[in-house]
Amino acid sequence: MRLSRAFLPTLKETPAEAQVASHRLMLRAGMIRQTSAGIYAWLPLGWRALRKVEQIVREEQDAAGAQEILMPTIQTADLWRQSGRYDAYGPEMLRIRDRHEREMLYGPTNEEMVTDIFKAYAKSYRDLPRNLYHIQWKFRDEIRPRFGVMRGREFLMKDAYSFDLDHEGAQRSYRQMFVAYLRTFARMGLKAIPMQADTGPIGGNLSHEFIILAETGESQVFLHRDLLEFDVLSRPVDYQGDLSPIVEFWTSRYAATDEKHDEAAWAEVPEEKRVTARGIEVGHIFYFGTKYSAAMGLHVSGPDGKPVTPEMGSYGIGVSRLVGAIIEASHDEHGIIWPDPVAPFAAAVLNLKPGEAACDAAAERIYAALAPQAVLDDREERAGVKFADADLMGFPWQVIVGPRGAAAGRVELKRRATGERAEVSPEDAVARVRSH
Numbered sequence: 368m369r370l371s372r373a374f375l376p377t378l379k380e381t382p383a384e385a386q387v388a389s390h391r392l393m394l395r396a397g398m399i400r401q402t403s404a405g406i407y408a409w410l411p412l413g414w415r416a417l418r419k420v421e422q423i424v425r426e427e428q429d430a431a432g433a434q435e436i437l438m439p440t441i442q443t444a445d446l447w448r449q450s451g452r453y454d455a456y457g458p459e460m461l462r463i464r465d466r467h468e469r470e471m472l473y474g475p476t477n478e479e480m481v482t483d484i485f486k487a488y489a490k491s492y493r494d495l496p497r498n499l500y501h502i503q504w505k506f507r508d509e510i511r512p513r514f515g516v517m518r519g520r521e522f523l524m525k526d527a528y529s530f531d532l533d534h535e536g537a538q539r540s541y542r543q544m545f546v547a548y549l550r551t552f553a554r555m556g557l558k559a560i561p562m563q564a565d566t567g568p569i570g571g572n573l574s575h576e577f578i579i580l581a582e583t584g585e586s587q588v589f590l591h592r593d594l595l596e597f598d599v600l601s602r603p604v605d606y607q608g609d610l611s612p613i614v615e616f617w618t619s620r621y622a623a624t625d626e627k628h629d630e631a632a633w634a635e636v637p638e639e640k641r642v643t644a645r646g647i648e649v650g651h652i653f654y655f656g657t658k659y660s661a662a663m664g665l666h667v668s669g670p671d672g673k674p675v676t677p678e679m680g681s682y683g684i685g686v687s688r689l690v691g692a693i694i695e696a697s698h699d700e701h702g703i704i705w706p707d708p709v710a711p712f713a714a715a716v717l718n719l720k721p722g723e724a725a726c727d728a729a730a731e732r733i734y735a736a737l738a739p740q741a742v743l744d745d746r747e748e749r750a751g752v753k754f755a756d757a758d759l760m761g762f763p764w765q766v767i768v769g770p771r772g773a774a775a776g777r778v779e780l781k782r783r784a785t786g787e788r789a790e791v792s793p794e795d796a797v798a799r800v801r802s803h
């Protein structure tokens with residue numbers, strides 16, 4: 368993408384309405400545009416970041432054996448009456464009437480719908496286990512939408528639903544998602560800690576929130592230092608094998624949000640292992656047994672021919688919230704610092720003197736070699752503006768092409784995260800960016 372023609376409306380001023388760093392930076396970097404309270408349009412840079420995050424979520428769900436589908440955003444009230452949640456959900460649900468006066472709603476979650484779909488086909492225990500997920504927009508009429516995309520009213524969520532024959536199977540599905548979540552967030556460069564949670568309106572009796580650590584997080588969290596040191600990506604996972612040792616490691620060490628914090632248990636954690644921090648919830652997993660299957664009449668015939676009511680769980684990830692959360696966890700006073708795996712572009716190629724033959728030739732060549740993973744700043748702007756915008760947009764690498772260097776066959780390569788700079792040949796710059 369050439370910045371001279373791109374729709375990347377960066378702002379110099381700090382928008383007054385934004386209270387947290389990620390919201391400020393997403394507005395300043397031209398990633399999003401609020402269209403009404405808690406509802407955002409995603410502009411080219413934001414949309415690319417969102418898709419990067421979404422793709423990592425998708426790959427890890429697929430690896431864990433979940434299958435992607437796509438359910439609609441609009442649901443019928445009747446479906447929700449079957450579970451009793453139509454009345455229970457309250458004003459967070461956006462209720463709509465169609466032209467025939469039928470009651471509809473914009474889905475805040477999909478337990479009812481997925482159970483209804485599965486019920487239409489699942490007849491016997493051989494149809495189990497299954498895990499179905501989708502990545503779809505949700506609407507919750509939050510009383511106080513805030514912090515930009517981190518607490519919106521319309522937001523993108525990955526929600527998966529597992530169906531199992533019995534309790535043991537359901538625990539296994541839960542562990543598969545537990546481990547998939549650890550990997551998902553680690554791949555985004557985040558430290559995500561599972562913490563025991565209340566099950567809330569979804570109901571059930573086993574639930575973990577995945578909380579990433581960031582100074583501006585909404586909740587206070589308390590955790591054992593070992594959890595920060597565990598590297599979940601160092602070994603491949605066999606999802607068909609026994610995952611309980613991994614889950615056991617995470618659940619046997621202290622980790623709690625302020626809501627669940629237990630002073631007595633905390634006091635038993637050795638002093639040097641105690642970490643307190645702020646956290647942001649990015650995922651939430653639930654096991655709720657037969658709550659929805661029973662209410663919605665999902666039964667299959669068991670191995671002995673007798674009817675069985677499948678055990679279920681649901682597993683959410685806030686895909687759009689994650690874009691904000693990643694920025695909360697990774698920025699400085701100059702702007703965003705994208706972790707490589709979620710960066711909307713790997714590099715910005717800064718042509719400091721457009722129109723100068725050597726600069727143009729070098730910048731175009733590097734850009735062509737890196738496209739589509741790079742932007743080319745070919746605008747008629749001062750060098751200072753280009754440096755500031757590149758830092759603000761936060762791509763992992765900057766390839767700086769100036770007249771003196773270009774004449775000598777050299778460019779400057781800057782790593783956004785560390786500020787390290789090196790003078791290299793254009794070929795080396797391309798090779799180093801590509802190797803990440």
Ligand code: ATP
Nearest residue numbers: 516517518519522524648649650651683684685688
């Ligand atoms: P919270 O406690 O933050 O209100 P929740 O517990 O209501 O969230 P879940 O039903 O567990 O949310 O939804 C799954 C995930 O969807 C959450 O972990 C979060 O990452 C994301 N999410 C929930 N509400 C919002 C929102 N209003 N805006 C953006 N993401 C959200």
Ligand code: MG
Nearest residue numbers: 576648650651
């Ligand atoms: Mg939650």
